[in-house]
Amino acid sequence: MKQLMGVINLDHELDVLSELTYFRCGAAVPFAGRYRLIDFVMSNMMHSGVEDIALFVRRKYRSLLDHLGEGGPWDLDRKRGGLFILPPDWNDPSDVSVGELQHIYNNQNFFARGPAQYIIHSGSQHLSSVDFSEAYEYHIKQGADVTLIYTKAEELLPEHRPCVRLDVNEEGIVTDIHHEHDNTNIYMDMFIMEKELFLQLMKQCIAHQESHVFRDAIQKNRHKLKIAGYEYQGYHAVINSLESYYRNSLDLLEQEKYQSLFSAQPVLTKIKYEVPAKYLESADVRHSLVANGCQIDGTVENSVLFRGVKVKEGARIHNSIIMQKCVIEENAVLENVILDKDVVITAGRKLQGDTRKPYVVAKDMVI
Amino acid sequence: MKRKKVVAMLLAGGQGKRLKSLTRTLAKPAVYFGGTYRIIDFPLSNCSNSGIDTVGVLTQYEPLVLHSYIGVGSDWDLDRKNGGVFVLPPYEREDGTSWYRGTADAIYRNLKFIEQYNPEHVLILSGDHIYKMNYDTMLDYHIEKNADCTISVIDVTPEEATRFGILNTEEDYRIYEFEEKPAQPKSTLASMGVYLFKWEMLRNYLLMNLNNPDTSHDFGKDIIPLMLGEDRTLYAYPFQGYWKDVGTIQSLWEANMDLLSENPKLDLNDPRWRIYTRNPNQPAQYIAPEAKVRNCMINEGCQVYGEVDHSVLFYGVEVGQGSVITDSVIMPKVKIGRNVTIHRAIVSEGMVIPDGAVIGTDQDNDQEISLISEDEIGNFSAKVSPSL
Numbered sequence: 001m002k003q004l005m006g007v008i009n010l011d012h013e014l015d016v017l018s019e020l021t022y023f024r025c026g027a028a029v030p031f032a033g034r035y036r037l038i039d040f041v042m043s044n045m046m047h048s049g050v051e052d053i054a055l056f057v058r059r060k061y062r063s064l065l066d067h068l069g070e071g072g073p074w075d076l077d078r079k080r081g082g083l084f085i086l087p088p089d090w091n092d093p094s095d096v097s098v099g100e101l102q103h104i105y106n107n108q109n110f111f112a113r114g115p116a117q118y119i120i121h122s123g124s125q126h127l128s129s130v131d132f133s134e135a136y137e138y139h140i141k142q143g144a145d146v147t148l149i150y151t152k153a154e155e156l157l158p159e160h161r162p163c164v165r166l167d168v169n170e171e172g173i174v175t176d177i178h179h180e181h182d183n184t185n186i187y188m189d190m191f192i193m194e195k196e197l198f199l200q201l202m203k204q205c206i207a208h209q210e211s212h213v214f215r216d217a218i219q220k221n222r223h224k225l226k227i228a229g230y231e232y233q234g235y236h237a238v239i240n241s242l243e244s245y246y247r248n249s250l251d252l253l254e255q256e257k258y259q260s261l262f263s264a265q266p267v268l269t270k271i272k273y274e275v276p277a278k279y280l281e282s283a284d285v286r287h288s289l290v291a292n293g294c295q296i297d298g299t300v301e302n303s304v305l306f307r308g309v310k311v312k313e314g315a316r317i318h319n320s321i322i323m324q325k326c327v328i329e330e331n332a333v334l335e336n337v338i339l340d341k342d343v344v345i346t347a348g349r350k351l352q353g354d355t356r357k358p359y360v361v362a363k364d365m366v367i
Numbered sequence: 368m369k370r371k372k373v374v375a376m377l378l379a380g381g382q383g384k385r386l387k388s389l390t391r392t393l394a395k396p397a398v399y400f401g402g403t404y405r406i407i408d409f410p411l412s413n414c415s416n417s418g419i420d421t422v423g424v425l426t427q428y429e430p431l432v433l434h435s436y437i438g439v440g441s442d443w444d445l446d447r448k449n450g451g452v453f454v455l456p457p458y459e460r461e462d463g464t465s466w467y468r469g470t471a472d473a474i475y476r477n478l479k480f481i482e483q484y485n486p487e488h489v490l491i492l493s494g495d496h497i498y499k500m501n502y503d504t505m506l507d508y509h510i511e512k513n514a515d516c517t518i519s520v521i522d523v524t525p526e527e528a529t530r531f532g533i534l535n536t537e538e539d540y541r542i543y544e545f546e547e548k549p550a551q552p553k554s555t556l557a558s559m560g561v562y563l564f565k566w567e568m569l570r571n572y573l574l575m576n577l578n579n580p581d582t583s584h585d586f587g588k589d590i591i592p593l594m595l596g597e598d599r600t601l602y603a604y605p606f607q608g609y610w611k612d613v614g615t616i617q618s619l620w621e622a623n624m625d626l627l628s629e630n631p632k633l634d635l636n637d638p639r640w641r642i643y644t645r646n647p648n649q650p651a652q653y654i655a656p657e658a659k660v661r662n663c664m665i666n667e668g669c670q671v672y673g674e675v676d677h678s679v680l681f682y683g684v685e686v687g688q689g690s691v692i693t694d695s696v697i698m699p700k701v702k703i704g705r706n707v708t709i710h711r712a713i714v715s716e717g718m719v720i721p722d723g724a725v726i727g728t729d730q731d732n733d734q735e736i737s738l739i740s741e742d743e744i745g746n747f748s749a750k751v752s753p754s755l
Contacts, residue, residue: 033651034667072441255653262650271442271646275635276402276666276680278627287656292403292667293636297629304651 004136005081005116005195006045006053008038009213011100013123015060018242019362020340024063027124029245030323030341032252032261033291033304036067037239039269040127045120046074047265048132052081052114056103058088073268084110099211104202111199119198121213123189127237127248129264130190135230138172139192144228146197146218148174149190151236159244160186164214168229177219177227188232191218235260246338246358249304249321253287274307282313298328312347319355337361371450371484373506373563375419376477377410378470379494380427380457385615388740389715393432396494398619399698399716401626401635402664402679404644405436406613407494411443411452412642417502419490421450423480425473427466430456436645443643455480469584475573486566491586493560497622498610499633499640500561505604509563515599516568516591518542519561521610531557532587534603542601545591556603559610562586568599609633620713620736623679623696627662647699649682657688673703687722715740 008027015021020029027038045053053076057064064085070076071083090106097105104111111119118139120132130149139147150166165183167176177187191214193201201217210216218225235257237248252258261267274293279285284299293308298315306324311317314331321338328334329347336353340363345351349367353359361367383395390398396407407424414422422445426433433454439445440452455477459465467473474481474491481489488509490502500519509517520534528549535544535554546552572590576582582589594601609632613619625631635642649668654660659674668683673690680686680697687705695709698716703709707720710727711734714720718739727737 253653255655258650258653266648267650268648273641273643273646275642276664277652279660279663279665280629281662283661285654285660286658288654289651290654290665291651295636306651 002049002051003116004048004050004118004120004132004192005111005114006050007056007119007121008041008045008053008124009056009100009103009121010061010124011056011058011103012212013125014240016241017239017245019360020242020245020338021060022362023060025057025060026239028061028064028067029239030306031127031239031245031249033289033306034272035267035269036064037127038064038068038124039267040129041122041124042068042074043265043267044128044130044132045122046076046268048120048136050120050132051076051078052110052116053083054107054110055083055085056100056107057085061085061087067270069270073270081114086110096209097206098209100213101202101206101211104199104213105206108199111195114195117195118192119195120190120192121198125238125240126188126190127235127239127261128188128232129234129261130188130232132190132192135190135232136192138230139228142172142228143226144173145225146191146193147228147230148177148218149188149192149230149232150185151188151232151234153184153186153236156182156184157238157244157247159238159240162240163187163238164189164219166229168231172228172230174222174227174229177222185229186236186238188236189214192230234264242338242358242360243356246321250302250319252289252304253302258289272307277305280313283311306341315345320358340364343367369449371421371486373419373421373488373490373502374450374481374484374486374566375410375414375422375490375492375502376474376481377407377414377422377424377492377494378473378560379407379424379433380430380467380473381493381495382428383495383614386619387616387738389616389619389713389738390429392429394426394428394430394494395614397433397436398613399681400497400613400619401623402666402681404642406497407433407436408443408642408644409497409499410492410494411437411440411445412640413498413500413502414492415443415445415643416640417500417504419502420445420447421484421486422452423455423477424452424494425467425477426454426456427473430454438645442645450484453480469582469589470586471573471576471582471590472584474569475577475584478570478573481566481570489564489566489569491560491562491564495614496559496610496612497633498559498606499608499637499642500606500610502561502563505561505563508604509602512602513600514563514602515565516594516601517563517604518591518601519559519606520556520603521559521606523555523557525552525555528552528555528557534558536603540603540605542595542603545587545595547587556605558587559606561606563604568594616713616736616738620696620711624677624694626664626679627677647682655688658686673705673707681716712737712739 076083164187166185277294280297283296289304291307296311297313298311303320308325310327312330315328318335324341332345333350338360344366379396383390445452652669655672658671662677665680666682672688673686675692678695681699683700690707696713703720704722708725
C-alpha cells in the first residue's frame with residue numbers, strides 16, 4: 001500500500017505505568033507474554049502494507065531502540081523507505097515550533113521523501129487489530145479531509161476516562177470532538193489525512209505557536225474540516241494506567257479475547273531464539289499464557305509468564321504477570337503481582353498485591 | 368578477497384527413507400525436531416556459534432522446503448557480505464551429468480564454490496544428526512595434529528558399533544583403518560560424519576578418485592580408504608556429548624523424548640550455544656483452566672484444553688477438552704479434537720484428529736511408534752478407532 005505512510009507519535013504519551021515505565025516509555029512495556037505494546041500498531045501498519053514509518057520519540061526510548069532495531073521483524077529494513085526512529089535532536093536556530101510540532105518541523109524530509117500521498121498517524125496505547133487499508137478506503141469513499149478511527153466501548157472502563165470521544169452522525173461524519181465521559185465512541189488516537197493537508201495544517205499550527213497535533217490541528221478546526229469517523233470493531237484495549245495494564249493482560253486469558261487479538265493476523269515482534277516452554281514433573285499450570293523458554297515445576301494459575309521464566313518446585317503464582325527471565329524459587333508465593341524483567345524471588349518469599357492494585361517489582365530486583 | 372580459514376559444506380540432499388512419510392515431500396534435514404526446530408538447525412547453528420561464516424548447503428532430494436527455509440540465512444546469522452550460506456543444488460553440466468552421485472561427488476561438483484574462498488580447510492557436515500558441537504575446537508585439534516584429515520568420532524557400545532562406520536586408531540587417535548558396519552568391530556569409535564580436511568589435500572583426492580572406475584563417490588567408502596592407502600595423516604577427534612542419528616521413526620521419537628527429563632543431555636537452553644531456527648511468529652501458548660500439562664515441551668501458539676504428559680508439542684497445536692496425549696510428538700498445526708487418546712505416536716504436520724479417536728493405548732508400551740499422517744491413512748483408520 002504505497003498510498004499510506006505511518007507516523008507513530010509517542011510524544012504526548014505519559015509514562016504512567018509506575019515501576020514499569022521508570023526506565024522505558026509506555027510503548028516499550030512488555031505485554032502478553034512476548035510482545036511490547038508498540039508491536040501491535042507496528043504489526044497493523046505492516047499488515048496494511050505501510051512501508052514507511054516514522055517514530056517520534058521524546059524520552060526513555062533506549063529500550064525501544066533496542067527492540068525495534070532496523071525494523072526487520074516488521075519487514076521495514078528496506079533499501080527505500082522503512083523504519084525511521086526520530087529522536088528529539090534538532091539544531092535549526094530559526095525553529096519556532098513547540099511541543100509535538102517540533103517533530104514535524106524538524107523531520108520534514110521524512111514527509112517530503114516518502115512516496116505516499118496519505119498519512120496514518122497513531123499512538124501506541126490503543127491495542128487493536130485494525131486494518132488501516134480498510135480505513136483508508138473508507139476515507140477516500142467519504143471524500144473526507146480527515147478520518148478518525150474510533151470504536152464503540154461495550155462498557156466504559158476507568159482507562160477510557162482520558163480518551164477523546166466523538167459524536168458521529170448516520171453518514172459516518174464526525175460532528176463533534178470532546179471529552180464527555182458518558183459517550184461510548186472512543187477515539188483510538190489514529191487518524192488518516194492527505195499528506196499535503198497535514199503539512200499545511202502543521203505549518204499553520206507552528207506559525208501560531210500551537211503544540212499538539214490532534215488538539216490544535218484537528219479538534220480546534222473541527223467545524224472547518226470534513227471529518228469522517230471509521231468505526232473499528234474487534235479487540236480493543238487502552239493501556240494508560242497500571243490498573244488497565246494489569247486487567248487487560250489477564251483478560252487475554254479469556255479465550256474469546258485471545259482469539260480476537262491473535263487469530264486474524266500474526267502480531268510481529270523481535271525474535272528471541274528460545275526453546276519451547278518446558279513443564280516438569282510437579283508442574284501444575286492452568287488458565288495461563290506461557291511464552292517459550294519457560295521452565296515450570298510449580299503451580300501457575302490465571303497468570304502470564306513471559307519468555308525464559310523459571311518457576312521452581314513448590315512455588316505458587318496466582319493472578320500475576322511475570323516478565324522475561326524472572327526466577328521464582330522454591331515455595332515462593334506470588335499473588336496479584338507484576339514482576340518486571342530479571343527479578344529473582346528467593347525461596348519461601350510471599351508477595352501479595354490487591355486484585356485492583358497489583359504489587360509491582362521493578363527490574364533486576366532480588367527479593 | 369581474504370583467504371578463509373575454513374568453509375563448511377553441509378550435505379543435505381538425503382531422502383531419509385526410513386522416516387517414511389515424514390520425508391515424502393521434504394529432505395531429511397528439514398524434518399522437525401524438539402518442538403520448534405528442523406534437524407538442519409543443529410549443524411547450521413553449530414557453524415554460526417563456532418564462528419564459521421561460509422556454509423554451502425548441498426541439496427538434492429525434495430529441496431523446496433529446505434531452500435525456502437534457509438532463505439538468505441539470517442536466522443543463523445549467516446547473511447554475510449563476505450561469505451554466508453549458499454544453497455547448492457545439482458546442476459546440468461556439459462558432459463551430461465546432473466545428479467550428485469555420492470557425498471564426495473557432491474563436493475567435487477562444487478569445487479568452484481570452494482575455490483572462490485580459497486580456504487585452508489574444508490569442514491564436511493551432514494544434515495542428519497542432532498548434536499551441539501564446537502567445530503572451532505575441532506579445527507584447533509586438526510591444526511595441532513597437522514592432520515590431512517580429522518574425523519569426529521563418538522564412543523558407542525560394541526553392539527552399536529556394527530551399525531556405524533568404525534575407525535580403528537592408535538592410542539593417540541591416529542587412524543589406520545576405516546571399516547563400514549563391521550561384523551566384528553575392533554574399536555568402538557564411530558564416525559559422526561563430520562570431516563575436516565586440508566583443502567589442497569581434499570581437492571587432490573577428489574580428483575584422484577575420478578580415475579577409479581569402481582568408485583561409489585563416497586567419503587567413507589572411497590576417499591578415506593584412498594588417503595589411508597597413501598599413508599596420509601588422519602586423526603580421530605573424540606567428541607563428548609549428546610549425538611543422535613534421527614534416521615528412523617523410533618530414533619526420532621526417542622530423541623524427542625530425551626529432551627523431557629529435567630536436565631537433558633542435550634541442553635537447548637544454553638545462552639552461549641543457542642540453536643537458531645526460523646520463528647513462526649506465534650502468540651504465547653494458552654493453557655486452559657481444565658488442562659493438565661506435565662513433563663512436556665510445548666511451543667508458542669499451542670492451545671491446550673486437555674491433558675498432555677511426557678510429550679512434545681510443536682507450534683500451533685490444539686488439544687481439545689478431555690483428550691489425553693502421552694509419550695507422543697505432535698508436529699506443527701495439528702488439531703486434536705475432544706476426548707482423543709494418543710499414546711506413543713508421532714503425528715505429522717497439519718493433521719486433524721477427529722473427536723474420540725484412539726491412537727495407541729497404555730497397554731502397548733513395547734509396540735512400535737505409530738506415525739500418523741495423510742500417507743498412512745490406511746494404517747491410520749486401522750489405528751484410529753473412533754469411540755462410540
